[in-house]
Amino acid sequence: MGVSNRTTRIALGISAFSFLLFVIAFATPYWLVTDGRIQNPRFTNLGLWEVCFNNFQDIHRFYDTRFNGCMWVFEEEYYIIHDFLLPGFYIAVQLFATLCFVMCLIALPMTLAFLRTSRDDDRYVVLLLTIGTCQVLASIFGFIAVVTFGAKGDSRDWMPNWQNNDMGWSFALGVVGAVMLLPAGILYMVEARRERYKRLNEISNREVSEYGDDYYQHQAAVAAPSTSAPPQSFFAPESSRPRRPQPGQRLPTAPPHGGIQTDI
Numbered sequence: 001m002g003v004s005n006r007t008t009r010i011a012l013g014i015s016a017f018s019f020l021l022f023v024i025a026f027a028t029p030y031w032l033v034t035d036g037r038i039q040n041p042r043f044t045n046l047g048l049w050e051v052c053f054n055n056f057q058d059i060h061r062f063y064d065t066r067f068n069g070c071m072w073v074f075e076e077e078y079y080i081i082h083d084f085l086l087p088g089f090y091i092a093v094q095l096f097a098t099l100c101f102v103m104c105l106i107a108l109p110m111t112l113a114f115l116r117t118s119r120d121d122d123r124y125v126v127l128l129l130t131i132g133t134c135q136v137l138a139s140i141f142g143f144i145a146v147v148t149f150g151a152k153g154d155s156r157d158w159m160p161n162w163q164n165n166d167m168g169w170s171f172a173l174g175v176v177g178a179v180m181l182l183p184a185g186i187l188y189m190v191e192a193r194r195e196r197y198k199r200l201n202e203i204s205n206r207e208v209s210e211y212g213d214d215y216y217q218h219q220a221a222v223a224a225p226s227t228s229a230p231p232q233s234f235f236a237p238e239s240s241r242p243r244r245p246q247p248g249q250r251l252p253t254a255p256p257h258g259g260i261q262t263d264i
Helices: 006-027 076-085 088-115 123-152 169-223
Strands: 032-034 043-046 050-057 066-072 165-167
Touching: 006 088, 006 123, 006 169, 066 076, 088 123, 088 169, 123 169
Parallel strands: none
Antiparallel strands: 032 043, 032 165, 043 050, 050 066
């Protein structure tokens, strides 16, 4: 089984919990809600894909149509207020939240395959790296989405009665889910790195046991310099030679056999 140590168990638990939180935030329409301090608010709540109005009318007064109830933000009836309902930052939030959700969906089947993979399988390290990369990217995309919505979602230029609008619990779940995906992905990548170095050490030890110490001793002997006699120096002193006698100097004569030579 893939979950065979503490690191992978913690990574699996964090990733499952964070994925669940972000899916709930992705699907629920409570990213921005009214605080309930005013009666009959024109805006009640909004999510990534759904908005709820109460007797809401076009802010430009171009049309007399009034909107009530909750509908999909891309509903055909909302086309007359698309310039107000779908500003640029809201489209960016939808885009990055969708990318985060897609990365989580890609990591889901790989996580299931990882749970059925043995540590000795060649795909073990590849699955760990892929899952970790997907979750780190998902965390980055989700973090961009929640930061953008947190900075622009409650502005006075968007929904009516902005001073009575607050961030909802769906937004809070999205923040927690996006942030917790990062440590989960890092734990997967750390485990992949540790498993890779462990396999490299096993391969090195196996080679040593196969060839034995004789092979390495032979290689050391071949590489060692030969212990031959040291070369003579070009400037070594010459051997002594007999000197030439000075003029008038008497050369010594060899003594007869058995005699004693005397130089007087």
